[in-house]
Amino acid sequence: MIDIAGEYRLSLPAWIEEELADVPAVVPGREDRMRLVHRLADRTWREGDGGPFAALVAEEDTGRIVSVGVNVVLASDVSSAHAEVLALALAQTAIGxxxxxxxxxxxxxxxxxxxPCVQCYGAALWSGVRGLVVAGAGPELEQLTTFDEGPLPDDWAEQFEARGIKVTGDVLRDEAIAVFRGYREAIDAGKVTVYNARGGSD
Structure with missing residues (x-):
């Protein structure tokens, strides 16, 4: 008989409960929702769980928070354990x-x-969300964090729009870059593990 793993689990870190203790169930302002995402992104890498990334799913009209996700690649030893993947999966679990x-x-x-990176691009496209809100989309992420985000097409935003998913960009962009800069300082000091896809064959 082949000895294989039969399941795997992805979970939010234990500190999430503490971090969300002061967050109301409804966060009506889009910038306020992004501020929460930045807060979670900054903490998850400082806790050693993964890269400096976070996401949430909210009801567009009311601002009710349905789920949150943070990058837990290092904590879970699962390369696909990105913030968007967790946030979307937990939202789908919540709605059944x-x-x-x-x-x-x-x-x-x-x-x-x-x-999104190339993986989370697909996950978001197929999730059923009607909106995608991002802090930014330029090269700064890869330049500062050294992550390989994959071969995302130049028309990535248009592809979302063509599927009825409205893209809103540049929401608290400078704050996102500040989180990435903090992470870069930790890279340069040898204080974090940068997991990454291989950019080419060795």
Whole structure:
């Protein structure tokens, strides 16, 4: 008999409960939702769980927070354990279905502290969200963090729009870059592990 693992689990870090203790269930302002994302992104790398990334899913109209996610690649030893993946999966678990855009549901938006990597691009496209809110989309993320975000097409935002997913960019962009700069300082000081895809064959 082949001896293989039969399941794996991804969980939010224990500190999330403490971090969300002062956050109301409804956060009506889009910038306030992004501020929460930045806060979580900064803490997750400082806790050693993964890269400086966080996301949340909220009801677009009300601002009710449905789920949050942070990068837990290092904590879980699972390379796909990105913030968007956790936030989307936990939101789908919360509504009891795989389609966040199903008939009868409120419109949901995914709020992320930068444009998605190539993996999370697909995850967001197929999740059913009706909105994607990002802090930024330029080269600063890869330049500062040294992460390889993958071969995302130049028309990535247009592809979301073509599928009925409205993209809102540059929401608290400078604050996102400040988190990445803090992470870069830790890289330069040898204080963090940068997990990464291989950019080419060895």
């Amino acid at each position: 279905g795989w389609d966040l855009g199903a008939e009868g549901l409120p419109s949901h938006e995914l709020v992320v502290n930068w444009r």
